[in-house]
Amino acid sequence: MRERILEKAQELFFRFGVKSVTMDDIARELGISKKTIYQHFEDKNSMVCAGVKHHFECDHFIAEKIHNEAPNPIAEAVMGAEMMRQTMSGLNPSAIFDIKKYYPQAWDLFSQYKKEFVLDLIRKNIQKGIEMGLYRSNVNVEIIARLRLEQIEMGLDPYIFPVGHFNPLDTQLELLDHFLRGIVTPEGLELYEEYTKTQLSVSISLSALLNTKSTY
Numbered sequence: 001m002r003e004r005i006l007e008k009a010q011e012l013f014f015r016f017g018v019k020s021v022t023m024d025d026i027a028r029e030l031g032i033s034k035k036t037i038y039q040h041f042e043d044k045n046s047m048v049c050a051g052v053k054h055h056f057e058c059d060h061f062i063a064e065k066i067h068n069e070a071p072n073p074i075a076e077a078v079m080g081a082e083m084m085r086q087t088m089s090g091l092n093p094s095a096i097f098d099i100k101k102y103y104p105q106a107w108d109l110f111s112q113y114k115k116e117f118v119l120d121l122i123r124k125n126i127q128k129g130i131e132m133g134l135y136r137s138n139v140n141v142e143i144i145a146r147l148r149l150e151q152i153e154m155g156l157d158p159y160i161f162p163v164g165h166f167n168p169l170d171t172q173l174e175l176l177d178h179f180l181r182g183i184v185t186p187e188g189l190e191l192y193e194e195y196t197k198t199q200l201s202v203s204i205s206l207s208a209l210l211n212t213k214s215t216y
Contacts (some may be wrong), residue, residue, distance in 0.1 A: 001186055002040040005030065010051045017094035018048060019102055022140060045103060052099065052106040056113045059087075063121060073129035074180070074188055078195045085169060093163040096156050114149060122148050126183070134188035151175045 008030050012021045023044060028033045041047040062083060070076035100107045122145040129135030154160055155171040184192055 001032075001036065005032075005037055005040055005045065006050055006054065010055075011206035013051065013095055014091055015050055017092045045105060048099065048103045048106045049109060052109050056109065058119075060113075060117055063117075067121060067124065071143055072132055072134060073192070074134055074184070074192050075195060076125055077176065077180055078192070084172055088169040088172075091168065093158075093168050096168060097158045097163060100156070107187070114153065116204055118152070119145060119149050129183070129188065134145070134191065135183045135186060136185055137182050151179060177185045 005026065009026050011023070012025060012029065023034050023037055027037055037047075041050065063080065066076055066079045066083065070079055099110070123141055125136060126139060126141050126145055130137055130139060130141070151174075152172065155175050156168060161168070161171050179188065180192055
């Protein structure tokens with residue numbers, strides 16, 4: 001029951017935003033009482049935190065699979081973009097803003113995940129890209145990794161990219177494209193453009209990875 005409640009809550013949060021969805025809405029959609037919900041979640045805040053934690057567990061799993069199985073760092077980055085496209089498709093832009101403004105505990109989970117796992121993954125990608133001759137050898141890995149990390153959060157900032165004027169997914173994809181073009185070698189650029197034209201026709205199937213462990 002707890003998983004059913006969490007799955008339905010995340011579906012509604014994703015579609016309508018977090019703040020506008022009430023416990024009554026979730027109970028009504030599931031055909032259960034609010035009392036049943038409160039048997040599994042102390043309040044809405046605990047539900048949002050549980051949903052964010054679950055999302056990052058799934059994201060961590062898939063990102064690790066891509067990192068380990070992608071043929072090169074550029075393929076990893078492009079596949080990461082495709083993962084982002086699939087998981088953010090249909091996202092109500094206000095959902096991220098609501099978490100940041102009204103659910104600081106859940107947003108702290110995002111910040112922790114970003115500073116630990118995501119930063120390390122970016123570092124590994126850049127280092128491997130340099131070793132393979134796909135990224136410029138004079139790139140300062142630590143500086144560029146932190147720059148990329150901040151780009152991700154900046155793309156979610158509604159004060160920089162106001163909701164209604166910018167789609168969060170489009171913003172993230174544009175920032176990633178700009179970032180990669182700034183660090184690739186000529187060989188890396190050729191490979192990157194080949195992937196983007198063919199939608200990354202490489203040996204690994206992203207859809208299979210996504211189906212291995214479902215996101216919310």
